[in-house]
Amino acid sequence: xxxxxxxxxxxxxxxxxxxHVLKRGTALRMxxxxxxxxxxxxxxxxxxxxxxxxxxxTLKAQHIARLTEGFVLYSxxxxxxxxxxxxxxxxxxxxxxxxxxxxxxxxxGDARYQECRNDYYKNARDSFLVELxxxxxxxxxxxxxxxxxxxxxxxxxxxxxxHAGNSQPGSYIDLRADMNVLTIVNTCPHPLxxxxxxxxxxxxxxxxxxxxxxxxDPCRLSRPENERGxxxxxxxxx
Amino acid sequence: MSxxxxxxxxxxxxxxxxxxxxxxxxIREIRKGQHFRIVDLGGNQAVDTLFYNAHDYSDRxxxxxxxxxxxxxxxxxxxRLLSTAGTVLLTIVADTCGRHDTLGGxxxxxxxxxxxxxxxxxxxxxxxxxxxxxxxxxxxxSKRDITSNxxxxxxxxxxxxxxxxxxxxxxxSGKYVEMRAETDVLALISNCxxxxxxxxxxxxTPVEILIWDSPEK
Numbered sequence: 001x002x003x004x005x006x007x008x009x010x011x012x013x014x015x016x017x018x019x020h021v022l023k024r025g026t027a028l029r030m031x032x033x034x035x036x037x038x039x040x041x042x043x044x045x046x047x048x049x050x051x052x053x054x055x056x057x058t059l060k061a062q063h064i065a066r067l068t069e070g071f072v073l074y075s076x077x078x079x080x081x082x083x084x085x086x087x088x089x090x091x092x093x094x095x096x097x098x099x100x101x102x103x104x105x106x107x108x109g110d111a112r113y114q115e116c117r118n119d120y121y122k123n124a125r126d127s128f129l130v131e132l133x134x135x136x137x138x139x140x141x142x143x144x145x146x147x148x149x150x151x152x153x154x155x156x157x158x159x160x161x162x163h164a165g166n167s168q169p170g171s172y173i174d175l176r177a178d179m180n181v182l183t184i185v186n187t188c189p190h191p192l193x194x195x196x197x198x199x200x201x202x203x204x205x206x207x208x209x210x211x212x213x214x215x216x217d218p219c220r221l222s223r224p225e226n227e228r229g230x231x232x233x234x235x236x237x238x
Numbered sequence: 239m240s241x242x243x244x245x246x247x248x249x250x251x252x253x254x255x256x257x258x259x260x261x262x263x264x265i266r267e268i269r270k271g272q273h274f275r276i277v278d279l280g281g282n283q284a285v286d287t288l289f290y291n292a293h294d295y296s297d298r299x300x301x302x303x304x305x306x307x308x309x310x311x312x313x314x315x316x317x318r319l320l321s322t323a324g325t326v327l328l329t330i331v332a333d334t335c336g337r338h339d340t341l342g343g344x345x346x347x348x349x350x351x352x353x354x355x356x357x358x359x360x361x362x363x364x365x366x367x368x369x370x371x372x373x374x375x376x377x378x379x380s381k382r383d384i385t386s387n388x389x390x391x392x393x394x395x396x397x398x399x400x401x402x403x404x405x406x407x408x409x410x411s412g413k414y415v416e417m418r419a420e421t422d423v424l425a426l427i428s429n430c431x432x433x434x435x436x437x438x439x440x441x442x443t444p445v446e447i448l449i450w451d452s453p454e455k
Contacts, residue, residue, distance in 0.1 A: 060394075065400045078348030160310060
């Protein structure tokens with residue numbers, strides 16, 4: 001991997017939202033500075049946002065129910081939006097979806113801006129919808145999301161459970177953009193987080209240039225499906 | 239989670255019956271209170287299904303919300319099929335198969351190229367059927383409205399290590415799943431044509447739809 005200097009860094013505050021078009025050949029590093037963070041994220045081909053991250057295509061092409069280094073995020077058009085080129089966390093959750101207003105109110109009560117200013121309680125679904133709105137997108141564009149830094153275990157009988165302590169302080173994940181990817185991230189709590197307190201964590205971001213996937217790219221080589229996915233992605237840009 | 243429960247409803251009392259051949263879509267509104275049954279006539283046939291709030295198609299079936307709220311990835315009797323806005327669209331009230339999937343999604347020309355071979359783009363796939371159906375429905379729906387679906391009768395196990403596979407089906411000829419509409423819904427089905435994996439037992443077959451008016455009057 002070509003190491004390159006950081007173009008810029010910033011912090012997504014607890015419960016806050018961020019979006020950016022990751023350019024093909026740049027990588028976004030998300031770092032869980034305090035431990036126990038959750039970064040909900042959705043992804044779109046910026047050039048044609050009806051092409052978007054597809055959770056089932058991502059899981060079944062790679063035979064996975066969790067995300068980590070060596071795997072990629074597929075769009076619904078058979079192309080690779082992003083590759084996980086490095087990951088010190090080991091497990092990210094593609095199953096549990098996102099929090100919503102009723103859930104947050106039920107679990108944590110009300111905390112309005114009037115009383116709490118910018119610490120008012122936020123939920124991921126509203127956060128996604130507002131940020132999508134800024135890009136001219138709406139409810140019909142909201143699809144299944146990834147929860148980075150979080151882990152949900154699935155037992156043999158299908159039972160889902162939140163796995164505490166998955167992400168340690170300082171752990172990070174690098175997402176390389178293999179297309180020009182509209183990326184929306186928020187740091188609202190995971191929808192299965194058992195914490196009785198509303199206590200979202202910040203996530204540190206940095207962007208750097210890493211170049212596109214070469215012939216020996218580990219994500220390309222990790223399975224034949226991904227070899228074909230990268231071929232189709234490269235053809236898109238020809 | 240698996241809850242084998244038989245329905246008490248008699249097919250002779252159904253107000254609607256239709257057989258969907260393999261590879262065809264089906265789209266119809268179902269009114270609140272009606273019961274909607276899908277019968278796996280040939281055994282091990284994947285039935286890719288989407289539901290929408292009939293009064294607002296942007297309020298649509300959400301796989302992640304549905305499995306998270308029941309804390310289980312498998313759909314069976316008792317499962318409430320939830321929408322993106324938290325609406326309960328339907329409840330599964332009877333199930334003689336015992337397990338249905340909502341992580342495997344629908345096949346597409348594009349995902350088939352990734353999963354099998356670039357040369358397989360031409361093979362018929364569910365997402366083409368979904369798009370054809372919504373175009374013909376002519377209510378302004380488009381690709382934006384096609385999201386992660388249910389696969390009735392399909393077996394897609396997930397392991398504790400975080401792996402996922404398409405296994406041989408556990409359904410059989412005559413098995414069915416029956417749902418009660420908790421609100422007016424639009425139902426969209428693609429009877430899956432996939433030949434590249436065992437989701438249809440390598441032999442896509444017809445399924446039957448039956449609808450009853452509410453027996454709870």
